[in-house]
Amino acid sequence: MSSGAKFNSGLDKFNRVRTGTNVVFHLIFIVLALICLIPVLVVLSISLTSEDSIRESGYHLFPTAFSGDAYRYIAEQGTMITKALGISVLVTALGTVLGVMLTTSMGYVLSRPNYKLKGLLTWIVFIPMVFNGGLVSSYYINSNLLGLKDTVWSLILPLAVSSFNVIICKTFFRSTIPDALIESAEIDGSSQLRIYFSIVLPISLPVLATIGLFLCFAYWNDWFQSMLYIDNQSLYSLQALLNSLMTNVDALAKNASSMGISYAELVATMPKESARMAVAMVIIVPVAVAYPFFQKYFISGLTVGAVKG
Amino acid sequence: MDKKSGQRRLRTRWRTQDTELTFLALPTTIWYILFCFLPMFGLIIAFKDFKIHGGFLSNVINSDWTGFKNFEFLFKSNDAWVVIRNTLGYNLIFIVLSIAVPVTLALMIGQLHSGKAGKIYQTLMFLPYFLSWVVVSAIVWAFLSFDKGIANQFLNVLGNDPVNWYMEPKYWPYFLVFMNVWKGLGYGMVVYLATIAGIDSTYYEAAVIDGASKWQQARFITLPLMKLVIVMMFILAVGRIFYTDFGLFFQVPRDSNSLFNVATTIDVLVYKQLKSATLGMASASAFLQSVLGCVTILIANWVVRVVDRESAMM
Numbered sequence: 001m002s003s004g005a006k007f008n009s010g011l012d013k014f015n016r017v018r019t020g021t022n023v024v025f026h027l028i029f030i031v032l033a034l035i036c037l038i039p040v041l042v043v044l045s046i047s048l049t050s051e052d053s054i055r056e057s058g059y060h061l062f063p064t065a066f067s068g069d070a071y072r073y074i075a076e077q078g079t080m081i082t083k084a085l086g087i088s089v090l091v092t093a094l095g096t097v098l099g100v101m102l103t104t105s106m107g108y109v110l111s112r113p114n115y116k117l118k119g120l121l122t123w124i125v126f127i128p129m130v131f132n133g134g135l136v137s138s139y140y141i142n143s144n145l146l147g148l149k150d151t152v153w154s155l156i157l158p159l160a161v162s163s164f165n166v167i168i169c170k171t172f173f174r175s176t177i178p179d180a181l182i183e184s185a186e187i188d189g190s191s192q193l194r195i196y197f198s199i200v201l202p203i204s205l206p207v208l209a210t211i212g213l214f215l216c217f218a219y220w221n222d223w224f225q226s227m228l229y230i231d232n233q234s235l236y237s238l239q240a241l242l243n244s245l246m247t248n249v250d251a252l253a254k255n256a257s258s259m260g261i262s263y264a265e266l267v268a269t270m271p272k273e274s275a276r277m278a279v280a281m282v283i284i285v286p287v288a289v290a291y292p293f294f295q296k297y298f299i300s301g302l303t304v305g306a307v308k309g
Numbered sequence: 310m311d312k313k314s315g316q317r318r319l320r321t322r323w324r325t326q327d328t329e330l331t332f333l334a335l336p337t338t339i340w341y342i343l344f345c346f347l348p349m350f351g352l353i354i355a356f357k358d359f360k361i362h363g364g365f366l367s368n369v370i371n372s373d374w375t376g377f378k379n380f381e382f383l384f385k386s387n388d389a390w391v392v393i394r395n396t397l398g399y400n401l402i403f404i405v406l407s408i409a410v411p412v413t414l415a416l417m418i419g420q421l422h423s424g425k426a427g428k429i430y431q432t433l434m435f436l437p438y439f440l441s442w443v444v445v446s447a448i449v450w451a452f453l454s455f456d457k458g459i460a461n462q463f464l465n466v467l468g469n470d471p472v473n474w475y476m477e478p479k480y481w482p483y484f485l486v487f488m489n490v491w492k493g494l495g496y497g498m499v500v501y502l503a504t505i506a507g508i509d510s511t512y513y514e515a516a517v518i519d520g521a522s523k524w525q526q527a528r529f530i531t532l533p534l535m536k537l538v539i540v541m542m543f544i545l546a547v548g549r550i551f552y553t554d555f556g557l558f559f560q561v562p563r564d565s566n567s568l569f570n571v572a573t574t575i576d577v578l579v580y581k582q583l584k585s586a587t588l589g590m591a592s593a594s595a596f597l598q599s600v601l602g603c604v605t606i607l608i609a610n611w612v613v614r615v616v617d618r619e620s621a622m623m
Binding site: 015016017019021022025026028029030032033035036037039040042043046054057058059060061101102103105106108109110112114115116117121124125127128129130131132133134135136137138139140141142144145146157158160161166186191192193196217220221222223224239242243246247273276277280283284287288291292295298299302303 | 321323324325326327329330331332333334336337338340341343344345346347348349350351352354364365366414417418420421422426427429430432433434435436437439440441442443444446447448450451452454456457458459461462491494495496499500503513517523526555556560563576579580583588591592595596598599602603606607610
């Protein structure tokens with residue numbers, strides 16, 4: 001719906017709230033939008049404030065003494081941060097690809113009306129939606145039995161599939177892929193794998209995008225798996241790094257002491273407070289830049305899930 | 310009808326297509342077995358004297374049965390009741406607000422004369438949804454830190470004494486409720502806006518011709534047509550009443566001990582018990598949450614099916 005066309009007809013022009021009400025509504029939404037935006041701007045402002053100014057007068061909505069030290073520090077000496085960025089990117093990319101494969105293949109199989117094991121697999125997908133093993137036994141199975149503790153896989157595998165996403169896929173395939181298309185390919189002698197990879201997937205880009213985005217944001221924003229399974233600091237993602245910086249702001253200096261300066265010296269001179277918020281900005285910026293463009297895929301996924309979940 | 314077609318399907322032979330489809334579904338099925346079904350069997354450690362060292366399976370099999378001892382310990386500690394109270398209390402408030410606020414805003418945003426402005430507001434209000442709780446925790450810290458926080462500077466300008474926010478339980482119920490609404494606003498509006506967009510515009514045209522005001526249109530056309538979706542969202546939320554957002558209750562209060570009574574929910578307690586290696590209690594709490602959660606979700610789903618068959622999960 002284009003915004004210009006909204007009130008074109010005479011009836012719509014007549015049927016709208018009074019100008020006064022309109023102004024009040026605008027004010028309410030402006031306030032709400034600012035409440036959602038300002039916190040992020042505060043983080044940006046702190047990351048751009050000089051360390052001395054923060055020590056003297058605290059955090060401010062606008063930088064009191066502007067300084068790019070935090071970002072310069074990250075670029076020059078933040079081995080820990082670049083490493084964490086690498087882990088975050090790796091986990092997000094690998095997890096999204098793996099998750100999309102696992103989710104869509106299951107969704108497709110469940111969407112085939114004549115498949116013999118459909119009933120069994122439907123239960124396998126459904127039961128975890130209502131019942132789960134809980135945190136304690138999941139933790140011990142993942143870390144002890146499956147040996148995922150302190151590996152990158154502990155950040156990837158447990159989040160790869162969700163029944164909610166599988167059902168979105170199933171609903172999509174069921175409603176958009178005509179049975180006749182599959183049947184004609186079967187008559188031509190194609191195997192189901194070939195049909196899935198060369199016919200179904202290429203015409204299902206919208207649902208791939210939706211599931212991919214869900215997974216992408218979930219992996220990028222995940223800190224819980226790191227908190228549970230990762231003790232080794234070289235496997236910290238950005239979220240895990242920020243999490244540890246929130247409890248101990250000096251942690252940033254730990255790995256940097258190899259650069260020739262002593263640890264104590266570094267702790268005393270580095271821009272700690274602003275660097276911490278700069279790490280937060282490194283997490284926020286890609287997400288904040290990306291989501292307005294991908295919103296519509298998100299929304300389509302959410303509404304399918306809510307209506308048909 | 311479903312049953313009949315199922316019986317007819319049973320009688321047909323197993324075809325190569327079925328083998329191929331099974332092959333296609335195999336990786337995901339293995340994933341489900343490893344990450345969903347194995348932990349379900351692991352739940353029995355709640356009834357055992359489970360030790361941390363050694364292999365998981367041999368431990369589960371060899372450890373002694375303790376019956377309901379773990380549960381007795383859990384309920385003898387005061388924590389259990391405080392935590393259940395918090396979980397249910399916060400969830401009740403969240404359920405009401407997570408429906409009332411987005412529905413009201415969804416009704417309002419459609420009335421703005423400029424659709425473009427509406428889109429911009431909606432996009433901005435969606436921003437918090439995409440931030441992780443760790444980032445939100447850093448944001449809250451920027452406001453509430455005792456010596457550097459913006460809130461205390463503001464109090465200072467007004468001539469008031471600074472408040473040690475992370476030590477004062479009385480403010481936190483409001484903070485937590487606010488953060489929950491703030492983060493879920495954009496997400497909540499999506500579903501309701503989609504419902505409103507699906508309403509046939511001829512209803513409104515007829516109403517205008519009959520002289521209905523904007524308020525009457527919302528009251529007598531939009532809301533009644535949204536009723537089903539609102540009821541569904543309500544029931545589904547009630548079904549998850551024993552689950553809370555771990556990040557909200559663990560990250561935002563920064564694990565402050567002074568806030569234990571107002572900010573600890575079942576999920577947080579299970580995590581803390583797990584990390585402090587009081588495994589018996591942790592597994593008992595997790596078991597209770599899984600079972601109670603399952604019962605409420607099934608009841609909710611049953612109610613959904615009565616209200617509207619199409620929307621039920623199964």
